[in-house]
Amino acid sequence: MMFMTYGVIITYNYVVPYCTAAFGMSAALASIMGYAANGFRFCGCWIGGQIADRKGLSNMLLVDIILMIIGVLGLLFTPRSMNFMWMLVISIALLCSFMYSAQALHYAVLEEGDYPVEIMGATTFILSPIGYGIAESIMPMYNGWCLEHFKGLAGYEAIFKTFIVMLCIALISTLIFRKLTKERRLELARIRDKNTSAKSETQE
Numbered sequence: 001m002m003f004m005t006y007g008v009i010i011t012y013n014y015v016v017p018y019c020t021a022a023f024g025m026s027a028a029l030a031s032i033m034g035y036a037a038n039g040f041r042f043c044g045c046w047i048g049g050q051i052a053d054r055k056g057l058s059n060m061l062l063v064d065i066i067l068m069i070i071g072v073l074g075l076l077f078t079p080r081s082m083n084f085m086w087m088l089v090i091s092i093a094l095l096c097s098f099m100y101s102a103q104a105l106h107y108a109v110l111e112e113g114d115y116p117v118e119i120m121g122a123t124t125f126i127l128s129p130i131g132y133g134i135a136e137s138i139m140p141m142y143n144g145w146c147l148e149h150f151k152g153l154a155g156y157e158a159i160f161k162t163f164i165v166m167l168c169i170a171l172i173s174t175l176i177f178r179k180l181t182k183e184r185r186l187e188l189a190r191i192r193d194k195n196t197s198a199k200s201e202t203q204e
Helices: 002-009 012-023 027-035 037-055 057-077 082-104 108-113 117-149 153-180 182-203
Strands: none
Touching: 002 057, 002 082, 002 117, 002 153, 012 027, 012 082, 012 153, 037 057, 037 082, 057 082, 057 108, 057 153, 108 117, 108 153, 108 182, 117 153, 153 182
């Protein structure tokens, strides 16, 4: 789950040059859209955190991954014309917002695994090099190979199609994780409902 989503996150920088090449966007406008990612990041993390607190961590992670897939599909299939810029902006907003929401849940979702506190440090020590370190090592080389092997826009399209495959794997992994943690998630849901009821009674 971590490797596949983070592999997409660190490759986001290829979106801006793709927009310039595919849509004839000026360098200035492309740069503005690149910086707008910071705003999308804030929105995605806030929205993801609010929903995850109420509906469950892995539930939100599933939503993040699905919306990221929709965003990437938008990049691939938006007609290459400035007249359809609004579709491109929506696709980038979805991808960027919810990829950061997913990243914010990478470690938080471990709560649903009910791992003993005494091994949590060891767990994150194993996850970080696999999920982050290997992704940061492999993805830049793979993306460079795509751009060199497939000339022009075909290179970017190959990268984005790889995103789809990676996110589908992340989606399947999350579904398996949810199946393995069903009892713990039900317990956490009961705790959330209890806390919500207690808060409502206090406010009344």
